[in-house]
Amino acid sequence: MIVITGATGQLGRLVIAALLKTTPASNIVAAVRNLDKAKDLADLGVQVRYADYNQPASWDAALAGASKVLLISSSEIGQRFVQHRTVVDAAKRANVQLLAYTSVLHADTSPLGLAAEHLATEQYLAKADVPFAILRHGWYTENYTGSLAASIAHGTLYGSAGDGKIASASRADYALADATVLTTENQAGKIYELAGDSAYTLTELAAEVSKQTGKTIHYVNLPEPEYQALLVKIGLPDAFAHLIADSDTGASKGALYDNSKQLTQLIGRATTPLAELVAAAI
Structure with missing residues (x-):
């Protein structure tokens, strides 16, 4: 069970x-x-x-x-x-x-x-x-695509990730990996680093959204305190705004990047491409 x-x-x-x-x-x-x-x-x-x-x-x-x-x-x-x-x-x-x-x-x-x-x-x-x-x-791509509506409406994607590479995957990709481990024998003691097959910067995410919407979306990089203040201003609780801004800053330091492809190895297929998830979001 x-x-x-x-x-x-x-x-x-x-x-x-x-x-x-x-x-x-x-x-x-x-x-x-x-x-x-x-x-x-x-x-x-x-x-x-x-x-x-x-x-x-x-x-x-x-x-x-x-x-x-x-x-x-x-x-x-x-x-x-x-x-x-x-x-x-x-x-x-x-x-x-x-x-x-x-x-x-x-x-x-x-x-x-x-x-x-x-x-x-x-x-x-x-x-x-x-x-x-x-x-x-690793990061769920939906952490970004889930809030694209505001970026599209205002023509701007804000963050504090700089040029940090984000090797995200869909939440469903991670869920399948979790289910695979639960239904596969001899898993005790294993540690998996799970991330998407390919990585992108937030500038590249903005470019993909621009491509799919036909509207120019600019990525604006903010210092972490300014980004956190912006998130609070639009209604996020202080603690959650801090978590998001801190995570973006962490991305600028490589925290959301991994190229070991362990997620793909577990699920037996490529992880869901960024373009597909952007399309679903918009």
Whole structure:
């Protein structure tokens, strides 16, 4: 039995969709905080169980009978490590055969601020006496394409990534890789650096959007504090604006680049091209 945490999130749903192509729905458990949001998964035959990162007592029942667990990292910055530790401890009590964790690209050397909690989780896993695999996700292309509407409307794409290369891939690409690890034997102890086949700068992203829309889109590079202030001005919470601006600055230092092609090797095909994802977004 395979348990997916955070199963109603964007990544979790895609992982379950990928698993359903090879795994009976009855062998998949969606561990969720809100049962109502998982009704569609239950209708597919997936087992839906209540589990809350902030309710440690909920995890023993959620992981009962589990052979493998995908721990999808929490979205609550600053609370992630404690929440992840709760799941790892429960997985140990459940004697799972494998716990796969979605970390961040090059977590042990990354300059990204968000890498600290990922690395702490990896280090805890290494000491927890639980068979584990680390799935170090690079950037999702949707992190950029999801907000292209404003750039197209104003003719400007803002960021603070400079000329940093971003080897992103679609969220579905990463989900398929996660599902592959969960359904492949002998994964314990493996660490995967997962990124897209090709990389681009934000200037090149702006050029691609320009090409597809027929409207000139300029990339404007801002110092990190100015970019963060702009994000706050348009309505993002301070903490989230800081995360985005910090990640862009990290990209300028190579944090979002990797050319090992491990993602392609796992999924057995090329990662989804930037042009295709831009087309879908616009």
